[in-house]
Amino acid sequence: MSFLAKNDAAVYELAKQELERQSYNLEMIASENFASPSVIEAMGSIFTNKYAEGYPSKRYYGGCEIVDKLEQLAIDRVKELFGCKFANVQPNSGSQANQGVYQALLNPYDKILGMDLSHGGHLTHGAKVSSSGKTYQSFFYGVNLNGRIDYDRVRDIAKIVQPKLIVCGASAYPREIEFKTFRQIADEVGAYLFADIAHIAGLVAANEHQNPFPHAHAVTSTTHKTLRGPRGGFILTNDEEISKKINSAIFPGIQGGPLENIIAAKAVGFGENLKPEWKTYAKQVKINAKILADVLSKEGFDVVSGGTDNHLILLSFLNRDFSGKDADHALENAGITVNKNTVPGETRSPFVTSGIRIGSAALTSRGMKDKEFTFIAQKIAEVLNNINDANIHAKVRKEVKELSSNFIIYDKPTY
Numbered sequence: 182m183s184f185l186a187k188n189d190a191a192v193y194e195l196a197k198q199e200l201e202r203q204s205y206n207l208e209m210i211a212s213e214n215f216a217s218p219s220v221i222e223a224m225g226s227i228f229t230n231k232y233a234e235g236y237p238s239k240r241y242y243g244g245c246e247i248v249d250k251l252e253q254l255a256i257d258r259v260k261e262l263f264g265c266k267f268a269n270v271q272p273n274s275g276s277q278a279n280q281g282v283y284q285a286l287l288n289p290y291d292k293i294l295g296m297d298l299s300h301g302g303h304l305t306h307g308a309k310v311s312s313s314g315k316t317y318q319s320f321f322y323g324v325n326l327n328g329r330i331d332y333d334r335v336r337d338i339a340k341i342v343q344p345k346l347i348v349c350g351a352s353a354y355p356r357e358i359e360f361k362t363f364r365q366i367a368d369e370v371g372a373y374l375f376a377d378i379a380h381i382a383g384l385v386a387a388n389e390h391q392n393p394f395p396h397a398h399a400v401t402s403t404t405h406k407t408l409r410g411p412r413g414g415f416i417l418t419n420d421e422e423i424s425k426k427i428n429s430a431i432f433p434g435i436q437g438g439p440l441e442n443i444i445a446a447k448a449v450g451f452g453e454n455l456k457p458e459w460k461t462y463a464k465q466v467k468i469n470a471k472i473l474a475d476v477l478s479k480e481g482f483d484v485v486s487g488g489t490d491n492h493l494i495l496l497s498f499l500n501r502d503f504s505g506k507d508a509d510h511a512l513e514n515a516g517i518t519v520n521k522n523t524v525p526g527e528t529r530s531p532f533v534t535s536g537i538r539i540g541s542a543a544l545t546s547r548g549m550k551d552k553e554f555t556f557i558a559q560k561i562a563e564v565l566n567n568i569n570d571a572n573i574h575a576k577v578r579k580e581v582k583e584l585s586s587n588f589i590i591y592d593k594p595t596y
């Protein structure tokens with residue numbers, strides 16, 4: 182029996198329920214994934230007990246000789262993975278990694294130019310409700326009506342705004358990000374280029390998406406999305422001066438003692454990302470997303486930008502009589518978890534939206550391939566074509582459970 186089961190029945194019971202939910206639903210939220218049992222075990226390790234403010238061999242506490250080796254291992258692995266010179270693996274999340282970059286490179290009220298949240302950008306790219314939009318003067322670029330970033334337009338906006346930093350990278354953008362073009366634009370206006378690869382990092386690590394290096398001055402990512410690691414973030418750069426500023430921005434700037442247990446899990450995750458099998462995984466993630474796009478297009482749905490280059494697709498319901506929220510609810514009832522999302526030319530509020538975002542990374546981690554994704558795409562179409570038919574939703578829910586049962590990752594909620 183696990184310690185949790187014995188000592189805290191309430192939390193253990195909830196963990197068991199969550200294990201059920203994760204095992205028998207189809208998790209298709211594009212920002213989620215399933216960390217390996219080794220990653221989860223490392224998160225729950227005794228490294229959680231250690232205070233280690235500072236950086237390897239420059240700590241404010243004694244007894245750090247082992248966590249120094251651990252953190253250095255994580256740093257060396259992530260540098261190898263992305264082919265760069267400097268890494269900070271301490272950010273507790275993607276948002277804190279981004280805050281660290283801003284704090285390192287900007288002063289309050291400096292101008293930043295990022296992708297509009299409603300066009301696929303992230304809150305931390307200058308949205309007014311985020312500290313990035315409160316601390317800095319934020320301006321935005323977006324996608325055109327066919328769902329792609331219009332780089333000429335980005336250049337025009339950059340020339341007018343004259344930002345000190347341009348953010349590229351997105352949370353809901355199905356197409357390749359052209360880092361080289363972004364850098365040319367940044368150079369033309371004398372701005373830093375900051376690439377946030379939170380979503381696509383797992384593909385970049387496998388050379389299945391272009392690398393932000395050597396173009397970006399600073400790169401951030403989460404570790405828990407396509408990378409399949411623990412929940413957390415990191416920052417990379419090739420510039421020594423910038424790396425020093427980033428280290429001071431994270432600690433003591435915005436964080437205290439690093440989560441060395443999570444850093445242990447990051448090291449394990451990066452180790453998995455460095456294995457040859459990772460390339461096979463990343464390729465399959467892309468194949469699976471493409472199958473979703475192809476099958477749903479054939480079924481008559483409007484796939485934003487006409488397809489996908491990465492791990493996600495966006496469906497637009499602008500020409501349908503139901504909303505993204507309706508679609509999200511119907512699919513949830515059928516055991517398929519996605520999220521509602523704004524689409525180019527959006528007419529509804531951000532709480533309702535006219536689209537959904539569907540990702541392939543998590544189910545690919547469960548071992549699902551072409552055959553399963555073709556089936557799933559057909560089931561999504563069936564639910565959306567019968568958006569108000571609870572009987573169909575219940576029937577699909579059963580079929581989803583049957584499929585899920587053959588692709589179980591975890592045999593217990595704690596490791």
Ligand SMILES: *Cc1c(COP(=O)(O)O)cnc(C)c1O
Pocket residue numbers: 212273274275276277279302303305350351352377378379380403413414
């Ligand atoms: C998810 C995401 C983040 C933030 O990550 P958190 O760990 O949730 O703070 C930042 N940028 C982009 C582009 C993201 O998709």
